[in-house]
Amino acid sequence: MSPIVAVIAPGMMGSAVAKRLTSCGAEVRTMLSGRSAATIARARSAGMVDATSAQIADADFILSIVPPGQAVALAESLAPALRSATRKPIYVDCNAINPATVRTIDSIVRETGAIFVDGGIIGPPPEPDSTKTRIYLSGPDALKVTVLEQYGLSMPVQAGPIGAASAMKMSYAGITKGFTALGATMMLAATRAGTADALVAEMKVSQPALLKWLTTQMPKMPSKAYRWVAEMEEIAGFVGADQTGAGFYESAARLFDRVAEDFGGQNTKTAALDAFCEKAK
Incomplete structure (x- = not known):
C-alpha cells in the first residue's frame, strides 16, 4: 500500500x-x-x-x-x-x-x-x-x-543522534550561503567604491571559477533572502555564541534582511548585484 x-x-x-x-x-x-x-x-x-x-x-x-x-x-x-x-x-x-x-x-x-x-x-x-x-x-x-x-x-x-542531519545542513549552508553573503558584501562595496569593473577584470584572470560561481548564484539570492535571515541566525547558534565566526553569520542575517527589504522596495542593492554579474559575462 x-x-x-x-x-x-x-x-x-x-x-x-x-x-x-x-x-x-x-x-x-x-x-x-x-x-x-x-x-x-x-x-x-x-x-x-x-x-x-x-x-x-x-x-x-x-x-x-x-x-x-x-x-x-x-x-x-x-x-x-x-x-x-x-x-x-x-x-x-x-x-x-x-x-x-x-x-x-x-x-x-x-x-x-x-x-x-x-x-x-x-x-x-x-x-x-x-x-x-x-x-x-x-x-x-x-x-x-x-x-x-x-x-x-x-x-x-x-x-x-537527533541533530546530526541538521548539523550537516548547517555546515553545508554555512559554507554556500555564507559565501554568497560574503560575495554580495564585496560586490556592493566595490560598486560603491567605483572599482567593480576592475574587480571583475582581475577575477576573470586570477579567480575565474570563483567568479563564475558567485555570478551564477547571486541573481538567485534576492528573492530568497527573506528566508535566509532566520537560517543565518540558526547557523550562528550552531557555531556557538562563544565561538569565533558566529558574528559573521549574525551579520549575514542582517545583510539578507536588508536585501530582502530592498528586493520588495527600492531595488537598489538588487540592481547593483545584477549589474556586477552582468559585467562578468
Missing part, C-alpha cells in the same frame, strides 16, 4: 518534494487554509490535497518544510492533533535549523506519542528524475523514513 505523506507547507521546496512523491504513487496531504491563490494552485499542480489537522496527523509521515523561523510553531500547532491521533505518524523536521532547535521540536513531537526524525535538505527543489536534492536523516528511527526513496526522494541516513 502506498504511504500517505503530509507535506507542510506547499512552498517552492515543499511542493516540489510533494510532486516527486505523487508522481511515484504516494498520497500527499497539506493544509491550504489561508494560503494565497498562487500557493493553492501550486499545491494542486503538485497533486497535493487539502486536509484538516486531524487528517494530517493521520498520515504515515509528516514532512515539515517551512521557513526556519516557523519550524517550532508548526510542531506546536500540530501537537494537539498528534496527541489525539490513534495511529501515530513519523514527524520529520526537514528545516534549516540548528541541532538545539531540533531537540526542542523533538521534545514537542515525542510528548504526543509520535515518532520524530531529524532531517536536512541539501539541494534545490527536486526536479523529475534528478538526484541533486537529498534529504539527510538522523536519529534512531531514521531508517523507517527511507521507504520514501521508493517514491522519488533521495534520503541518505547521517550517522549520529
Whole structure:
C-alpha cells in the first residue's frame, strides 16, 4: 500500500518534494487554509490535497518544510492533533535549523506519542528524475523514513543522534550561503567604491571559477533572502555564541534582511548585484 505523506507547507521546496512523491504513487496531504491563490494552485499542480489537522496527523509521515523561523510553531500547532491521533505518524523536521532547535521540536513531537526524525535538505527543489536534492536523516528511527526513496526522494541516513542531519545542513549552508553573503558584501562595496569593473577584470584572470560561481548564484539570492535571515541566525547558534565566526553569520542575517527589504522596495542593492554579474559575462 502506498504511504500517505503530509507535506507542510506547499512552498517552492515543499511542493516540489510533494510532486516527486505523487508522481511515484504516494498520497500527499497539506493544509491550504489561508494560503494565497498562487500557493493553492501550486499545491494542486503538485497533486497535493487539502486536509484538516486531524487528517494530517493521520498520515504515515509528516514532512515539515517551512521557513526556519516557523519550524517550532508548526510542531506546536500540530501537537494537539498528534496527541489525539490513534495511529501515530513519523514527524520529520526537514528545516534549516540548528541541532538545539531540533531537540526542542523533538521534545514537542515525542510528548504526543509520535515518532520524530531529524532531517536536512541539501539541494534545490527536486526536479523529475534528478538526484541533486537529498534529504539527510538522523536519529534512531531514521531508517523507517527511507521507504520514501521508493517514491522519488533521495534520503541518505547521517550517522549520529537527533541533530546530526541538521548539523550537516548547517555546515553545508554555512559554507554556500555564507559565501554568497560574503560575495554580495564585496560586490556592493566595490560598486560603491567605483572599482567593480576592475574587480571583475582581475577575477576573470586570477579567480575565474570563483567568479563564475558567485555570478551564477547571486541573481538567485534576492528573492530568497527573506528566508535566509532566520537560517543565518540558526547557523550562528550552531557555531556557538562563544565561538569565533558566529558574528559573521549574525551579520549575514542582517545583510539578507536588508536585501530582502530592498528586493520588495527600492531595488537598489538588487540592481547593483545584477549589474556586477552582468559585467562578468
